Amino acid sequence: MTVKKVIQEIREIINKSLIDLKYEVxxxxxxEPPKTEFGDLTxxxxxLLSKRxxxxxxxxxxxxxxxxxxxxxxxxxNDSLILNANAHISGHINFNINYVNFNNxxxxxxxxxxLLLPNIGQNKKIVIEHTSVNPNKSLHIGHLRNVxxxxxxxxxxxxxxxxxxxxxxxxxxxxQVADLIVAFKFANFNHDNIQKIKFDQYCxxxxxxxxxxxxxxxxxxxxxxxxxxxxxxGNTELSRFTTxxxxxxxxxxxxxxxxxxxxxDLLVIESQILLSxxxxxxxxxxxxxxxxxxxxxxxxxxxxxxKDEHNEEKVVIRSDGTATYIAKDISFAVWKxxxxxxxxxxxxxxxxxxxxxxxxxxxxxxxxxxxxxxxNLFLGEDKPIKVITVIDSRQSRLQQIISRIINELDPNTKNxxxxxxxxxxxxxxxxxxxxxxxxxxxxxxxxxSGRKGIFINxxxxxxxxxxxxxxxxxxxxxxxxxxxxxxxAEGIAVSAIRYNLLKQDLDKMITFDMKDALNLDGDTxxxxxxxxxxxxxxxxKGKDILEEFINQKNDTIRFDLLNQKIELDLIKEISxxxxxxxxxxxxxxxxxxxxxxxxxxxxxxxxxxxxxxxGTDLLLKIGRLMLVRVFVNILGNLFEILGIESYxxx
RNA sequence: CUCGCCUUAGUAUAGUGGAAAAUACACGACGCUACGAACGUUGGGACGCAGGUUCGAUUCCUGCAGGCGGGUCCA
Numbered sequence: 001m002t003v004k005k006v007i008q009e010i011r012e013i014i015n016k017s018l019i020d021l022k023y024e025v026x027x028x029x030x031x032e033p034p035k036t037e038f039g040d041l042t043x044x045x046x047x048l049l050s051k052r053x054x055x056x057x058x059x060x061x062x063x064x065x066x067x068x069x070x071x072x073x074x075x076x077x078n079d080s081l082i083l084n085a086n087a088h089i090s091g092h093i094n095f096n097i098n099y100v101n102f103n104n105x106x107x108x109x110x111x112x113x114x115l116l117l118p119n120i121g122q123n124k125k126i127v128i129e130h131t132s133v134n135p136n137k138s139l140h141i142g143h144l145r146n147v148x149x150x151x152x153x154x155x156x157x158x159x160x161x162x163x164x165x166x167x168x169x170x171x172x173x174x175x176q177v178a179d180l181i182v183a184f185k186f187a188n189f190n191h192d193n194i195q196k197i198k199f200d201q202y203c204x205x206x207x208x209x210x211x212x213x214x215x216x217x218x219x220x221x222x223x224x225x226x227x228x229x230x231x232x233x234g235n236t237e238l239s240r241f242t243t244x245x246x247x248x249x250x251x252x253x254x255x256x257x258x259x260x261x262x263x264x265d266l267l268v269i270e271s272q273i274l275l276s277x278x279x280x281x282x283x284x285x286x287x288x289x290x291x292x293x294x295x296x297x298x299x300x301x302x303x304x305x306x307k308d309e310h311n312e313e314k315v316v317i318r319s320d321g322t323a324t325y326i327a328k329d330i331s332f333a334v335w336k337x338x339x340x341x342x343x344x345x346x347x348x349x350x351x352x353x354x355x356x357x358x359x360x361x362x363x364x365x366x367x368x369x370x371x372x373x374x375x376n377l378f379l380g381e382d383k384p385i386k387v388i389t390v391i392d393s394r395q396s397r398l399q400q401i402i403s404r405i406i407n408e409l410d411p412n413t414k415n416x417x418x419x420x421x422x423x424x425x426x427x428x429x430x431x432x433x434x435x436x437x438x439x440x441x442x443x444x445x446x447x448x449s450g451r452k453g454i455f456i457n458x459x460x461x462x463x464x465x466x467x468x469x470x471x472x473x474x475x476x477x478x479x480x481x482x483x484x485x486x487x488x489a490e491g492i493a494v495s496a497i498r499y500n501l502l503k504q505d506l507d508k509m510i511t512f513d514m515k516d517a518l519n520l521d522g523d524t525x526x527x528x529x530x531x532x533x534x535x536x537x538x539x540x541k542g543k544d545i546l547e548e549f550i551n552q553k554n555d556t557i558r559f560d561l562l563n564q565k566i567e568l569d570l571i572k573e574i575s576x577x578x579x580x581x582x583x584x585x586x587x588x589x590x591x592x593x594x595x596x597x598x599x600x601x602x603x604x605x606x607x608x609x610x611x612x613x614x615g616t617d618l619l620l621k622i623g624r625l626m627l628v629r630v631f632v633n634i635l636g637n638l639f640e641i642l643g644i645e646s647y648x649x650x
Numbered sequence: 651c652u653c654g655c656c657u658u659a660g661u662a663u664a665g666u667g668g669a670a671a672a673u674a675c676a677c678g679a680c681g682c683u684a685c686g687a688a689c690g691u692u693g694g695g696a697c698g699c700a701g702g703u704u705c706g707a708u709u710c711c712u713g714c715a716g717g718c719g720g721g722u723c724c725a
């Protein structure tokens with residue numbers, strides 16, 4: 001509603017120019033120029049027109065400005081947000097903002113707490129699935145990328161008034177869990193009274209050991225087949241034991257997820273999907289629509305198959321009648337989109353850090369009365385406007401196949417979104433530093449592997465960061481008590497990890513380096529938190545003066561006094577908030593928010609170093625105090641979305 | 651074999667069909683009697699290669715090279 005509003009006004013003016021001067025009304029960009037000398041906003045309309053009519057861009061630009069835009073700006077008078085326009089020799093048309101009007105408008109807008117966030121979501125339903133770590137090990141740093149991306153999107157949707165529901169898929173019927181069950185039931189591993197270490201971490205270690213054992217013990221592999229079969233059938237001693245172990249692990253995994261301030265609404269349990277007959281319903285749908293075919297010849301004889309975009313066959317149901325992972329995933333997708341009747345009932349699994357209830361899907365009809373929603377429907381009657389699944393890019397092919405099938409089933413909607421991201425790998429320095437022996441240590445990056453035991457545990461890196469932050473805070477704030485240092489250190493550690501994993505592009509692999517990750521200088525969350533704290537200190541000290549001034553109300557706040565280049569820069573950056581939010585909603589790329597928060601803080605720090613707030617005349621002081629207040633408001637909102645803790649002293 | 655993603659300074663990353671390619675770490679030089687130096691000011695250093703489209707390509711297209719991943723009735 002701010003820079004955006006200016007852009008709107010510029011578009012109105014240009015469009016009118018095009019009509020007046022009998023140019024074709026075309027699509028063009030209005031954006032910020034690379035250098036502030038070129039003005040506040042710029043357009044490429046002259047270049048685009050030039051392409052169509054063999055006339056030089058700068059001639060067109062000059063004509064539009066001289067013969068139409070200038071008159072329009074004069075006619076708009078003092079209320080306009082645009083001060084002037086000029087045609088640059090290059091062909092760009094540049095505009096300057098009328099900051100006297102603009103500042104007034106912006107500050108009042110934010111002070112009225114409209115936050116530049118209109119009711120974008122209108123309480124419409126969004127389903128987000130993230131985390132979904134196999135329940136046989138603890139979370140490593142790579143899993144955290146998934147958690148943080150998913151959770152930040154959840155927070156963004158929530159903030160923009162969407163009815164966002166978070167799912168965590170628990171694959172308890174695959175090989176990885178079966179390995180553990182074999183370990184406990186048939187290979188004499190202990191699962192009781194594990195005290196020294198978190199149970200999920202303990203299981204991760206067993207998993208590595210089991211993979212060694214399998215190598216010369218084919219009997220155990222037979223046992224694994226048995227376990228998988230019983231889990232799929234359900235209601236046996238082995239399947240109940242599996243549920244018991246899986247619950248225990250998931251609880252420990254959630255401790256790590258909650259630690260970085262992620263939260264969920266529902267655990268969807270894969271074995272329950274299998275038991276629920278959801279697949280049969282989905283299968284019927286697929287048969288009706290002729291999406292799935294029975295193969296009567298070739299290598300996939302007697303299998304149910306689908307064809308991918310290259311006409312290659314994918315097996316959905318094996319010749320022995322069992323379903324493959326594709327079948328499970330299609331069923332789940334169909335359920336998320338509310339395309340079939342909900343077969344589940346719901347149990348309370350636990351209470352989370354934000355006091356919300358975490359539910360768990362079951363097919364156990366005895367618990368019907370615990371259901372969170374009428375008719376047992378977790379997702380309710382209405383269909384979600386978006387279903388977002390956050391999964392790493394190794395599954396992109398599978399997810400594309402599923403998206404295609406879903407779109408065939410429900411062609412009116414394009415709301416099933418696979419949000420892929422590249423994996424997190426380890427730098428060779430880091431692998432060496434954790435004392436792992438590797439044959440290919442000369443490689444620059446090494447992929448994590450739960451099976452081989454190569455990974456950086458999520459809790460371990462948080463502990464390291466916590467320790468470092470603790471000693472730094474103590475050094476700087478000798479007057480703080482130990483518990484409050486501890487609390488702040490934890491907040492800094494969590495924020496640092498979240499920011500670190502969010503700030504770069506989803507389709508770029510992150511090379512995790514321990515030394516870099518522990519760094520708290522420069523482009524880190526602490527830089528943002530420090531800026532926030534600086535601003536808060538100014539507000540604390542100027543609080544009385546500001547309140548007194550506002551209460552007396554015998555003078556208006558003089559935003560026109562905020563006319564230094566540095567403060568105008570800050571103001572303009574602040575006023576891009578709504579554009580940034582919309583862009584992130586459209587692209588589902590949280591790094592946009594992280595980058596923006598950094599840029600905003602940089603501009604604030606520049607303001608802070610160069611322009612005094614408290615040591616100035618009353619009217620200027622009041623104006624700058626208001627600007628600081630607006631900055632704190634906007635940065636605070638970004639913190640809530642990114643999951644960064646804010647402190648007024650750190 | 652095949653499909654997908656990636657390639658920008660010593661390192662890790664931004665960004666863009668057009669005006670001087672941005673930031674952090676590292677390296678060099680400055681600034682605390684100050685609304686907090688976990689900060690600021692400042693210097694050197696980069697668009698993998700070859701074609702094409704275009705008035706104009708680091709950006710779009712094609713090919714190549716390098717890095718990584720997926721594809722098997724495992725999940």
